Amino acid sequence: MTAMVVMETGRFLISTDRSKLDVDVIHGFLARSYWAAGIPRATVERAIENSLCFGVYDGADQVGFARVISDFATYAYIADIFILEPYRERGLGKELMASIMAHPDLQGLPRWSLGTRDAHGLYVQFGFKPVDNPSPIMMEIVNPEIYSRS
Template sequence: MTAMVVMEMGRFLISTDRSKLDLDVIHKFLARSYWAAGVPRATVVRSIENSLCFGVYDGAEQVGFARIISDFATFAYIADVFILEPYRERGLGKELMASIMAHPDLQGLRRWSLATRDAHGLYAQYGFTALENPSRMMEIANPEVYSRS
């Protein structure tokens, strides 16, 4: 994947350039989030290495993030989406999602997926709905895995 500027919005930038990512900002946010509480920094680093990542920046400062787990042919899972609190309500989440959905390497996929308990309105704008057949989905959830690290 080629790093690219995905969108410039005045002083804000959305980019897939990994060299711009601030691992301290990302780890600090995720380690306190409801979905990844306590996640070790090494796990965050490994997850970033194996994903297409989108950073949101105010100048040089990272203020948002999302990563896509995909085979780039049939399926993509959107994970770890956030905008830092002081930057919310400015449309940055919408721009981040629009950038993800428009990325050239993610076109023509058969299925997109994400898990959330927040912002259903945001994701619905991009076509996401509740599972039509949740009984067809299965998972192994290991929430204690971070506490063993």
């Protein structure tokens, strides 16, 4: 993957340039989130290294993040998507999702998914819908020795 600027509007930038990522901001948010509470920094770093990451920036400050886990041929999973609280309600989440869905390496994939209990209109705008019968895909292994989940 090559770093690329995905979207620039006004003072905000969305970029896949890994050198811009602020792991302190990303880890700080994820460690307090309902889906990754207590996640170790080393785990976040490893996840970033092995994903296509999108950062949202206000100048030099990172204000949002998402990562895509994919084989770039058949499937993509959007994970760890967030906009910091002071920057919400400005359309940045929508711009972040649009940037992800438009990324050239993710075009033509037959299957996308994301996991959230915040299933609101944002994701529906991009074609996501609740799974009709989630029970076959709801199996998981959670290792509490790695990090606790609430």
